[in-house]
Amino acid sequence: MAQHILLTGGGGYIGGTILDQILSLTNSPIKPKNLTVTLRSEQQIKALSDMSVHAIALDLNDEEAVKEAVLSNNVDIIVHIASALEPAIASHLIKALGERRKVSNGEAYFIHSSVTAAFSKENGWPFGEVKDTDTLYDMEKQLPAGHPVRDADILVTDVARAEGVISLIVVVPVVYGMGSGEFRRTSSSIPSFLRTSIADQVVHRFDKDAHPAMTHVSDMAALYILLLEKILNKAPLPMGEKGYYFAMAHKVSWWDVMQKLADALYRRGLVNEAKVEIWPSDEMAAQHLGWPRQFVRAMGTSSGDIIPVNAFKIGWQPKWTAERFLGSMDVEVQAVLEQGDKFQSTLYDSILNA
Template identity: 55%
Template sequence: MSQNILITGAAGYIGGSILADLIARSSSLIKKANISAAVRSEEQVQALSKLGINVLRLDLSDEKAVAEAVIQNQIDIVVHTASSIVGSLALNLIKALGQRREVSGDQVYFIHSSVTTMFSEEGGWPFGEVRDTDDLLGQEKQIEPGNPVRDSNILVTEQAKILGVTSFIVVVPYTYGRGTGECKKLSVNLSTYIRTSIAKRTVYKFDKDGNPPTAHISDVVALYTLIIMRILNKDLVPSGEKGYYFAMAHRYSWWNVMQRIAEAMHARRLVDEPEAKIWPSYEMAAESLGYPLLYMRAIGTSTGELVPVNAYKLGWNPKWDEEMFMNSMDDEVLAVLELDTAKASIFDTLLTTSN
């Protein structure tokens, strides 16, 4: 029997790219699946409707509307890319899937999106090196509540278990490259730095270098699709408390990236100097980039000792490495010049339902 998939944040960078990948797949299991996309605006409905899928204009904060959408469209799998920070949106979807399971008697699945910053010292992680095979739920529960991303991870895993929903958490790193969705094609992170550098005619870096985990958008999408395929194949894969997946393909140096961006932008006469300068203050950085000052240091300097295991055990095989990333800086600049229509920050992405 075919299964029905709902992608939230389907007009966004990651969600839209997942949607495009699924549509392009030739696998009979994907072809048999009915794909629905949840978006927020009528404009987004019109943009995605031409893809030949079921597009829902859906307010994920409306519990009743979410339940009706999941039940009426007989959704078995939800891929939630719309928000990592608003746990109530995930909870509404999980509750709806629980109702769907009671009606159908079939297993239902929830794939949640989190972020790697939460597993860094700068993001409040006190345990040092961390593998996605560790007891991450237990460790997250030991940390004082109040971080919305971490609280959402706990909520998803615990409530899914209570309601009989099989859950997975894909922990997304800094992601780069051109997306393939119909709407947002820009990496939120780098495009924000490039846009700000153009406005200030200067590329800035922070007083401390970071070495965060990262992955190309195509590799991140490949992990989501791999999990979906395993579900469709009815394979037994780690889920629930053991279902964290670090989507980390490689690392990079923030300072080196900012320097490459400075050189690429200077060559295009977009900035005055080919050297990255230190931000005069975190306050100035937060105001210029549009990030909350509270999260500025974590966003700008995080590293984290993450060790991905689960994704590779599934057969995930990232194609992009650090050298390829570093050599792509001019294309990242060009992408902003060609495609920039949205002025979203990382925090806006996490907070809203557009990803």
């Protein structure tokens, strides 16, 4: 019996790129006819329906509506991208999969999306360098409750175990590049810097450099698809408490990124000079970038000593390197100019809600 997939956030940056890649697959166990996509608006639903995509509007906060959607669409696998840091939503989806598993007598899988920033010293991670093959679940359980990312990670593993659902956690880094989805095609952090720099006519950086984990959106989507293919082919995978996947392709200096952005913006006449200034205060940075004040320092200066193992072990092969990324700043600028403020990220709202 074919296993059906539900993709949340199909109109977003990463979710839309995943959907686009799925639709372009040829020799793959993933079949578009077995895919359901959740979207935010009727206009988006119509656009994808015209492309023969089964798209639905679904309030992920409505537990009964989520259960009905999972059961009526015979969903066995959920790839959760939308509002992934809100524990209640993850719980609704996993419990719905638990109900589906009882009906189908088969396996059910939940692929959750976390973020790498949770594993940085600036975000209270006390264990230093860490691999995704380490006992991350046990390490996260040792920390006090209250961090939205770690709370969501723990909840996913615990609820999935209780419901008999197999969980995997993809730990998402800073994602960049032009998405290929039908709607939103820009990321969160770099467009924040670009829009602010254009508005202020000057590029700012934090007083402390950082080397965050980074991945191009096409490589990010490729990992989710690889996991889906492995699941459908019944291939062995790290799962449950061992099912963490650091989706890091490379690291890069934020200061180098800011200088490259300044150069690209100056060439277009969008800033007054190709010089990068230091933010006068974290409060000003949070206000101008639109980032949560309590997390702005960690978001702007954390690196995180993470080492990806599991994704590469199952065959993930990112195509983008740090050098290629730093040479693509004109693409980042053009993407923001084309999309403008049409699509605002809900990532920071999700963090605050969680």
